[in-house]
Amino acid sequence: MDLPDSEPDVLKQPTRARIFALLAERREPTGTEEIATEFGLHPNGVRRHLEQLSEAGLIDRRKQRGGTGRPGDRWSVAAGANPGGDRPTAYADLADWLIRVFPAGSENLGQVEQMGRKIGQELAPPKKEDSAAAFREVMAALGFRPELEQDEGGGFSCSLGNCPYREAAARNQDLVCGLHRGITAGLLDRLDPDSELVRFEPKDPFEAGCLVEVE
Numbered sequence: 001m002d003l004p005d006s007e008p009d010v011l012k013q014p015t016r017a018r019i020f021a022l023l024a025e026r027r028e029p030t031g032t033e034e035i036a037t038e039f040g041l042h043p044n045g046v047r048r049h050l051e052q053l054s055e056a057g058l059i060d061r062r063k064q065r066g067g068t069g070r071p072g073d074r075w076s077v078a079a080g081a082n083p084g085g086d087r088p089t090a091y092a093d094l095a096d097w098l099i100r101v102f103p104a105g106s107e108n109l110g111q112v113e114q115m116g117r118k119i120g121q122e123l124a125p126p127k128k129e130d131s132a133a134a135f136r137e138v139m140a141a142l143g144f145r146p147e148l149e150q151d152e153g154g155g156f157s158c159s160l161g162n163c164p165y166r167e168a169a170a171r172n173q174d175l176v177c178g179l180h181r182g183i184t185a186g187l188l189d190r191l192d193p194d195s196e197l198v199r200f201e202p203k204d205p206f207e208a209g210c211l212v213e214v215e
Contacts, residue, residue, distance in 0.1 A: 010056040015039070016049045020058060020077070027141040028125035028134065029062060029074035050075055057081065077140045079147065080161070102175050109174060113182035120186020131192035132156040132214075138187055145208075155195070155215040162208050169205035177202040177210075184212055 011017045019035060032050065036043040050073070053059045058081045064074045102108055123142075128134040132150050136158065139146040143164035150156040163169060169176040181200045188195045199213030 010052055010058065013049070015041070016053055019046065019049055020053060023059060023075060023077050024141045024143075026076075026125075027123060027138045028128075029064070029076040029137070031064075032073050032075070035075070047073070076137050079136055079140045080145055081140060081143075102172070109178045112175060113178045113185075116179040116182020117186035117189070118182075119179075120183035120188075121190050122186075123183065124187050124190030127191060131188075131195065134191050135187060135214075153215070155213070157199075157214070158212040160208060160210045160212070163205040163210070166205035166208075169202075173202060173205065176205075180210075188214060 011020060018039065022035060022038060023030060032043050032047050035050070036046040039046070050059065050061070054061050054075075058078055059075050060078045062074050062076075064072055102112060123138060125134060125138070132148060135156075136146045136148045139158065139160065143162060145161035147159045147161060148156055149158070165176050165180070177200075180202075181197075184200060185197050188197055196215050197212070198215050199211060201211040203209045203211075
């Protein structure tokens, strides 16, 4: 999904950037009041920032009923979000360090995938009724721009439209994609223990489109 040209400017406002970062960290829908409390701000002001982020295509809004009164808004990172601006250099440094620790052709790729599985379990939000939607929300928060397609049997396939680790993957795709496969499996362990990762197909990291299939 192509986002408006003005989108990078939306995140130049510090409060909006902090709100977006919080939603990316939460990896699940979060209410307006909860966000306002987190930053010590009035909900009305926070709501205006959220609406601007939504108009820029960075976050999604949904209504959730609970108790009495009007349904409240809950917000999460949009599946097609592609935030502008430069990424923190620390992420690039960390990827470079990891590649040095586990060079190409390393015999420890199985260990890397197992560690990724533990990370995925930690990243998973509390178990949800719709595990496919929860999976998409986590992938969106991590920057993968997921496109989800559910099947009648309860499984789903997901195409990842962006690789946030592309520079590192270009240098050692076996390592980075092995870590990501482990993270994917770990997420599913928590979101739906009865599910099975039956396909994980990496693509060129600069073209993206990696495929995940779950039964």
